[in-house]
Amino acid sequence: MNDDDLVDAFAQLDEASSIPAVDPARTWDALTRANHADGEMAALVDRVARDPAYAAEWRIGVAFAAEAERDASRVEAPPSARARWPWIAAAIAAGLALTWSLSRRAPPDASAPDAVRAAKSAKIEATSPSRARSNEPATLSWTPVARAKQYRVFVSDNQLRPIIDGEATTDERFSLDAAVLTGREGETLLWRVEAEFATEPPVASPTFRVFVSPP
């Protein structure tokens, strides 16, 4: 009996599950995230061993996660030196053009260039923990952005359904009520903020995650 025969035989086991199903989002997180709660992976792998229906769901997850990882690495892969140099040249040209353009234009307000610079260089990072308990309020917080008048907060569930849809705050933090988190154990919520300025266009943060753990 070689391994491939056993792999084939295991995959052919075809029985409906009689135990409660696992949330697909939990399986996806297990297959795509690096850090897991203690015992989480062991519990899921044990489930694979005893539940053929879940073993099939796991196999599909593995196939999909491999494709997602391929996409992610494509986005993050640095371009080769040959592919990079025209972009560098274009960036230098754009920089020179911007410098020339700004030098010809007298600023209407002495603070405006500062605001432009602040807005352009703003990089918002999360400072709150990436885990929250389902029975307690949680605070989302982020690094301040110079000259921001206020922030808008967006939170969605793992199916991207909005939970908080652009609520405004002047602080660099936002409180999520426990009621929002109740019943979401095992879910990962997505959140981001937009810094709004008096005259400049808003600056958006990357999308952050917060995992809701059981009480």
Place this chain on the structure above:
Amino acid sequence: MFEARLRTATRRGCPRWALPHLDDILQQARAAIHDASVRHRRTFGAELPPSHQWRVAYTATIDEIRRLSIRRSEQLPPEPADSDGAESPEQRSYASQIGRAIRECLSRLSVMRRHGATLRLQGHSIKEAARVLGWSTKKADNMIYRGMDDLRTCLERKGVKP
């Protein structure tokens, strides 16, 4: 391009009984991606990242397979689409017996060997198994080897030969 990859990935992991419903499953995944894209644009003002598309597609695919599975279990005799014609009922029954024997033997292995063997049976490489379980590659290699060895011994005792 995405469409072809979605079809290939779904086909690769899909249970055999659900393959005749592949188009229905893909349709549900497409619809879910579309809805999520619209929601994402409205909420975040940007396109849905490709990695999120796969997450949404996965959830929709699993939901649809579960729905089909419930429908299938309610139908007696099984619908004709269940038969892909590749195997006789006897062959299918024998394959199912082997699968059950594997599952029983897995339950008797020590925890770490069971985890290693289970991931091997699911087609994971040593490196992948190490990542999933948070083990070193050496430990994963060891547990998979020993787990598969114990599994074979258990199956032989049962007189099972795939």
